């Protein structure tokens with residue numbers, strides 16, 4: 001049975017390589033500068049000095065992702081693996097076209113990653129494990145290939161926001177709809193007649209995945225698809241010998257950010273442990289589609305990776321602005337001189353109003369000065385602590401805590 005699901009999944013991706021292949025990496029390359037790399041490095045490794053030469057495995061790389069990583073990290077060695085020969089062939093074409101000497105691709109399953117005989121500083125596995133017949137075995141295999149201080153970027157589907165997807169999957173199964181081009185075309189046309197208040201309707205309007213036939217097939221006709229609630233994700237990591245580090249974007253999961261910050265339940269939420277907060281907030285938000293998490297080996301050596309605003313250590317952190325954050329100055333709430341937004345957030349309550357004093361601190365962030373240096377001898381430390389913690393929680397900055405390790 002297991003073999004047959006794996007064969008169906010492999011066959012599915014031979015017919016419908018994901019994402020829809022592209023032959024142009026130039027605009028992607030232009031969007032990755034030194035600042036973006038620095039921010040990404042400290043998001044995954046806050047306590048390590050910046051490095052741009054980490055070994056990277058893109059597990060289940062599809063048509064494009066491994067080439068993207070090779071462009072984004074030109075000084076890293078990148079290996080992409082996938083079971084789909086077609087996806088590997090598309091990636092090879094990109095490698096040749098853009099002379100990506102730092103990229104190697106192999107037709108290999110995640111479960112057999114040990115056959116590479118290597119361990120990796122950074123493993124990226126997004127949109128893959130929820131399609132496997134034995135996700136636990138695959139995650140254990142990835143854990144086995146993670147270097148002692150390595151970081152895993154894992155993305156899996158989340159259940160509640162995908163309710164409409166699961167309804168339509170069931171509908172397609174009942175009608176015996178397969179994934180030939182004609183069937184996908186008919187399905188896409190039928191989706192246009194879906195009642196406007198169907199639970200899938202918001203996704204049809206907003207998700208880029210429904211704009212291509214590869215996306216429609218991947219969402220609605222996949223032979224194998226499961227999802228993980230927050231508690232299920234935590235157990236999944238635990239079973240594989242991994243520890244949750246952080247969310248790639250954390251503000252949607254935190255009681256201090258957005259509408260929950262002033263809701264009557266805020267005080268109850270902040271009494272919970274972090275994991276219970278995330279689980280409750282997933283239920284409260286109700287529409288999360290996926291979880292993107294950073295995980296480490298449970299036995300990793302760098303236990304000091306935790307960002308901490310108690311005590312005084314935070315003063316020695318160096319804040320680095322995250323790309324995709326913007327400062328907005330129209331339709332401001334009373335008392336605000338600006339509003340900060342991270343364009344990767346999809347929830348509209350996640351905007352952070354700031355005042356003049358906070359704006360002055362924000363403008364001083366240059367990725368070089370520590371918070372103590374930004375704030376100066378006479379600066380208001382309580383204001384600085386609260387504000388930098390807020391910027392961090394709201395995905396406006398990441399923190400280079402290696403500067404604190406050096407100076408403490």
Ligand SMILES: C[S@@+](CC[C@H](N)C(=O)[O-])C[C@H]1O[C@@H](n2cnc3c(N)ncnc32)[C@H](O)[C@@H]1O
Nearest residue numbers: 013018060061062082083084109110126127128
């Ligand atoms: C939805 S696509 C995601 C592609 C890519 N990770 C991304 O985010 O763009 C899933 C990919 O996983 C691959 N895949 C499925 N089962 C796999 C397995 N057991 N080992 C390796 N790759 C697998 C598929 O061939 C497909 O390319």
